[in-house]
Amino acid sequence: MIRILHKTNINFIKLRHVFFGISGAVVLIGIISLSVKGINLGLDFTGGTMMQVKFDKPVEISALRAALDSARIEAGIQSFGTNTYAIKVKGTQENVNEKANQITTALKAIQGAAFAEEKLDYVGPVVGNDLAKKALFAMILSMFGIIVYVAFRFSNPVWGTAGVIGLLHDVFVALTAMSITNREIDLVIVAAFLTIAGYSINDTIVIFDRMRENMRNFPKMPLGDLINMSVNECLSRTIITTATVFITVLILVLFGGSSINNFAFCMLIGTVTGVYSTIALCTPMVYQWEHGGGRKK
Amino acid sequence: MDKLHWKIGLTLGLLILSIWLLYPTVEWYTKTPDERAKLEAVRMRPKGIMNLGLDLRGGTHLLLELDITKLEKKEKVADAVTRAIEIIRNRIDQYGVGETPISRQGERWISVDLPGISNAEEAENLIGKTALLEFRLVNDSKDAQDVVAKAEALDGPPLDKNGVPAPEIAKLLPKGSMLYKATAGQEGERTRYYVLFDSVPVTGAYLENARVETDRQFGTPSIGFTFNKEGGKLFEQFTGANVGKYLAIVLDGVVHSAPVIKTRIGGGSGVIEGSFTMEEARDLAIVLRAGSLPAPVSIIEKRVVGPGLGEDSIKKGLSAALAALLLVVVFMAIYYKAGGLIADIALLLNFVFLIAALGYFGATLTLPGIAGMILSLAMAIDANVLILERMREEMALSKPVAMIIPTGYDKAWSAILDSNVTTWIAAIFLFQFGSGPVKGFAVTLTIGLLVGMFTSVFVTRLIYEFWLTSNPKELSI
Numbered sequence: 001m002i003r004i005l006h007k008t009n010i011n012f013i014k015l016r017h018v019f020f021g022i023s024g025a026v027v028l029i030g031i032i033s034l035s036v037k038g039i040n041l042g043l044d045f046t047g048g049t050m051m052q053v054k055f056d057k058p059v060e061i062s063a064l065r066a067a068l069d070s071a072r073i074e075a076g077i078q079s080f081g082t083n084t085y086a087i088k089v090k091g092t093q094e095n096v097n098e099k100a101n102q103i104t105t106a107l108k109a110i111q112g113a114a115f116a117e118e119k120l121d122y123v124g125p126v127v128g129n130d131l132a133k134k135a136l137f138a139m140i141l142s143m144f145g146i147i148v149y150v151a152f153r154f155s156n157p158v159w160g161t162a163g164v165i166g167l168l169h170d171v172f173v174a175l176t177a178m179s180i181t182n183r184e185i186d187l188v189i190v191a192a193f194l195t196i197a198g199y200s201i202n203d204t205i206v207i208f209d210r211m212r213e214n215m216r217n218f219p220k221m222p223l224g225d226l227i228n229m230s231v232n233e234c235l236s237r238t239i240i241t242t243a244t245v246f247i248t249v250l251i252l253v254l255f256g257g258s259s260i261n262n263f264a265f266c267m268l269i270g271t272v273t274g275v276y277s278t279i280a281l282c283t284p285m286v287y288q289w290e291h292g293g294g295r296k297k
Numbered sequence: 298m299d300k301l302h303w304k305i306g307l308t309l310g311l312l313i314l315s316i317w318l319l320y321p322t323v324e325w326y327t328k329t330p331d332e333r334a335k336l337e338a339v340r341m342r343p344k345g346i347m348n349l350g351l352d353l354r355g356g357t358h359l360l361l362e363l364d365i366t367k368l369e370k371k372e373k374v375a376d377a378v379t380r381a382i383e384i385i386r387n388r389i390d391q392y393g394v395g396e397t398p399i400s401r402q403g404e405r406w407i408s409v410d411l412p413g414i415s416n417a418e419e420a421e422n423l424i425g426k427t428a429l430l431e432f433r434l435v436n437d438s439k440d441a442q443d444v445v446a447k448a449e450a451l452d453g454p455p456l457d458k459n460g461v462p463a464p465e466i467a468k469l470l471p472k473g474s475m476l477y478k479a480t481a482g483q484e485g486e487r488t489r490y491y492v493l494f495d496s497v498p499v500t501g502a503y504l505e506n507a508r509v510e511t512d513r514q515f516g517t518p519s520i521g522f523t524f525n526k527e528g529g530k531l532f533e534q535f536t537g538a539n540v541g542k543y544l545a546i547v548l549d550g551v552v553h554s555a556p557v558i559k560t561r562i563g564g565g566s567g568v569i570e571g572s573f574t575m576e577e578a579r580d581l582a583i584v585l586r587a588g589s590l591p592a593p594v595s596i597i598e599k600r601v602v603g604p605g606l607g608e609d610s611i612k613k614g615l616s617a618a619l620a621a622l623l624l625v626v627v628f629m630a631i632y633y634k635a636g637g638l639i640a641d642i643a644l645l646l647n648f649v650f651l652i653a654a655l656g657y658f659g660a661t662l663t664l665p666g667i668a669g670m671i672l673s674l675a676m677a678i679d680a681n682v683l684i685l686e687r688m689r690e691e692m693a694l695s696k697p698v699a700m701i702i703p704t705g706y707d708k709a710w711s712a713i714l715d716s717n718v719t720t721w722i723a724a725i726f727l728f729q730f731g732s733g734p735v736k737g738f739a740v741t742l743t744i745g746l747l748v749g750m751f752t753s754v755f756v757t758r759l760i761y762e763f764w765l766t767s768n769p770k771e772l773s774i
Contacts, residue, residue, distance in 0.1 A: 130403070198720040
């Protein structure tokens with residue numbers, strides 16, 4: 001039998017203040033990054049026009065910039081592989097084809113290279129707002145649903161709440177990573193956040209389940225020891241599952257191509273933090289709450 | 298053993314059913330794009346196959362908003378949107394593109410997905426035109442002629458975007474009349490204006506047919522139309538009572554021509570002239586035949602994915618995903634040996650069942666949908682890892698094989714159930730309240746979790762139980 005781990009006996013509960021410190025620091029970094037750098041919201045939420053064009057010959061980004069400037073179009077330009085650029089004008093109030101036509105006209109002025117439109121997005125201002133609201137609403141409702149179910153299955157609302165805090169922590173960390181790396185948040189990234197949330201709660205439930213079982217088998221064991229035992233027992237499963245998902249996502253990040261790179265990157269962060277939060281946040285939090293902080297048992 | 302036979306029968310039955318359900322999807326996507334396009338054009342696209350979202354196959358997505366302020370008072374918004382959807386479907390059908398999902402979104406939005414349309418603008422014109430055809434009399438009183446003279450002499454445009462006249466024009470307009478613009482003439486020519494009476498005796502609602510006609514002499518296209526019986530009668534009465542006056546043919550608030558009524562027009566047919574190109578005339582005939590929208594629509598979202606891009610990004614993403622999946626499969630087989638292989642079989646079945654189910658429901662696979670699929674597959678693998686780890690724990694207690702297996706499953710079950718149900722709760726809410734990509738994610742996740750529970754628990758256990766009948770002494774995990 002190949003084994004990654006033999007019996008471990010790590011005192012995770014004792015380390016909880018270290019974990020809380022790490023998470024606190026990461027959340028602080030997140031708050032700073034979000035308030036200083038902000039979130040790079042995509043067209044889906046801001047509204048606007050995005051056009052991705054591919055030139056038949058190499059064209060400098062400066063030539064593109066000059067062409068757009070002379071047409072008085074304030075746009076973000078992003079390089080996207082060979083001779084391909086995405087031109088973005090965010091938050092416009094224009095009608096559907098107005099900006100796109102302006103951009104096309106401006107680009108036609110570039111000498112010596114023809115281009116083809118690969119992709120065009122126009123999102124009106126109302127739509128962006130609506131999409132954001134609906135996604136948020138659905139997320140909040142589903143979190144309440146999770147708390148209620150976990151509270152019912154584990155006959156303790158504290159566990160459900162701890163699980164959801166872990167999930168929120170993970171989504172927040174992923175959001176922070178997107179903010180720091182200046183990646184754009186669009187609807188596909190919202191799907192990534194949802195995946196992270198699902199993955200995070202899945203991981204937490206597995207440990208909670210082991211705790212529930214051990215509580216039945218060892219009713220007299222102090223909670224701290226019980227949590228440590230449960231986490232250690234599950235450790236090799238945790239590592240294997242995480243490793244398989246991590247490697248899968250890593251391959252997608254490295255070789256998956258540009259259109260899913262943001263998504264895969266976001267998932268990569270989520271995989272790590274999803275496991276971390278279970279061991280370092282959710283279970284110690286259950287311990288902390290049930291014991292009123294300082295009192296040791 | 299009867300129970301075991303029953304389980305095997307169920308699984309094999311489901312597998313056969315899945316392959317049968319999967320067949321049209323596989324057959325469809327192994328055809329060349331050209332063949333598919335041909336079949337779609339004649340509406341021979343098979344039903345019950347998994348669709349690819351526009352982000353994966355290329356095409357145009359449009360979101361339209363119905364301007365409910367312009368609805369007739371008595372018409373309910375919900376009815377108007379339903380009617381608008383019908384009319385848009387009608388127009389697209391006549392235009393002859395393949396499977397085009399059109400659906401209501403929210404209260405007054407209509408989502409239209411046009412797969413693989415290369416000329417998005419043409420489609421936009423086709424869908425976005427209100428196509429309200431009206432016949433109105435020209436007001437040729439002295440007052441009205443003064444208004445026209447003033448409007449044509451004005452520096453700025455006398456009418457704004459919504460057709461509201463400038464204040465200095467509005468105060469001069471004779472009662473019961475309104476200023477209208479004419480279609481643009483030759484280049485350099487000034488825009489002409491007409492003052493028309495508000496009453497509309499005949500509209501395009503009475504049209505029976507509309508077609509493109511070409512002038513024999515110059516070959517310029519125009520649109521010939523025929524009224525239905527009722528409309529023909531109305532038109533005959535109306536023209537009969539107004540011989541010698543000018544009749545304006547107004548389409549979407551723009552005067553196309555205003556010929557003089559020489560005599561009572563019977564027979565119920567006529568011609569709309571204007572400076573159309575051939576395509577414009579053809580599209581116009583289509584929209585007139587399909588009927589006018591209950592109110593104008595505006596495009597509030599438009600997404601065009603070129604066909605090349607969709608394919609390219611998918612190929613890259615798909616091959617990376619397949620490589621990753623292969624790695625996981627190999628890892629499981631090495632780490633858990635026979636147990637890993639059984640988990641791999643379950644994973645393969647999971648994939649087959651999932652795609653078959655998506656095909657059966659005619660679901661649309663999008664990029665976020667693939668994310669949902671990956672999550673459900675990851676959870677299915679996790680379920681097997683949980684079971685195998687439990688079995689290893691039991692094995693460490695030197696229990697007999699016949700006991701290790703059921704105990705492993707029993708102990709792992711609650712964790713698998715709870716984690717799946719929790720995620721499922723989230724997925725259901727997302728499906729109910731999310732839109733677009735979020736919904737796509739929720740659909741594959743919901744189906745994926747159900748299928749995953751079945752394959753990773755029921756099917757793997759079945760394989761172990763079948764193997765147990767040979768009374769083995771050792772378990773290879």
